[in-house]
Amino acid sequence: MLKIGEFSRLTRVSVRMLHYYDDIGLLKPVQTDKFTGYRLYSVSQVAALQKIVMLRDLNFQIAEIRKALGYWSDETLREELNRKIQEKQNHIIKEQQQIQNLRSAIESINKKQLDLHYRIIIHEVPxxxxxxxxxxxxxxxxxxxxxxxxxxxxxxxxxxxxxxxxxxxxxxxxxxxxxxxxxxxxxxxxxxxxxxxxxxxxxxxDGAETMACMMVRGSYVNLDKAYQAFLGWLEENPQYQWYGASRQICHRDPENEEKEEDYLTEIQIPVKLRNG
Known part of the structure; x- marks a missing residue:
């Protein structure tokens, strides 16, 4: 079990947002300590939170996220993502990358390759x-x-x-x-x-302003698949190029988890926008 602060650090979602998701019933903690009031989460909830973050980053409203979570399927996702693409086509240039993300998600669904554990998010790393x-x-x-x-x-x-x-x-x-x-x-x-x-x-x-980050759950043999997913992401996002050394951070490992399926490893790969 993870305290809310630990869950926040490993998922990169603020404590304030986790409180909000709890209050509106979008993601409830597994347990709330009746004496201290501390919210406790499990590693198994990372995937559910990643669904919420993915839809949030694609500019879905709370009501839309709740609906998608309630009817989570390839067909529903495809319909909703296509609707968002139509909206984004009317926006200014800064929205173009968001449109590409939606198209990539739809393509992954069509190929039956959508895996939330290998979803890549760009972060600034200190x-x-x-x-x-x-x-x-x-x-x-x-x-x-x-x-x-x-x-x-x-x-x-x-x-x-x-x-x-x-x-x-x-x-x-x-x-x-x-x-x-x-x-x-x-x-x-x-x-x-x-x-x-x-x-x-x-x-x-050294830190990095643009680091491609993936959360990989389970056995360490899954890391190879994650790196392969990153190479596929590079092909789909040619505006980025890989530079520098890759990094790995173990958030949950044999020291604190008995089952391999509960291991949680973060892969960080520095990327930058190509000139021109």
């Missing part, structure tokens, strides 16, 4: 102060070895790290054609910086 450990590993499955070494260093040196759910970042740096293995860097958010020691460095992970 810079982070971290302690990091970077090393070339044989393949992606060896990432855990880097985390073990970093945690051992932190424990031996009594380093205080942030305890928030998104306190971890794995960065996969670009490999040259001649390189073998994977150039990976694992990072943990710290509360204060100290002097770097050997391969363990204190540094700032």
């Amino acid at each position: 810079s982070r102060h971290v302690i990091s450990y970077r090393k070339r590993i044989p393949d992606y499955s060896c990432e855990k070895e880097l985390w073990n070494e970093l945690y051992c260093f932190i424990k031996e040196n009594h380093i205080e790290i942030s305890r928030q759910n998104d306190n971890n970042i794995t960065i996969f740096h670009e490999n040259k054609e001649s390189d073998s293995g994977v150039d990976a860097e694992v990072c943990l958010l710290v509360k204060e910086e100290r002097t770097s020691s050997g391969p363990f460095r204190y540094r700032i992970v």
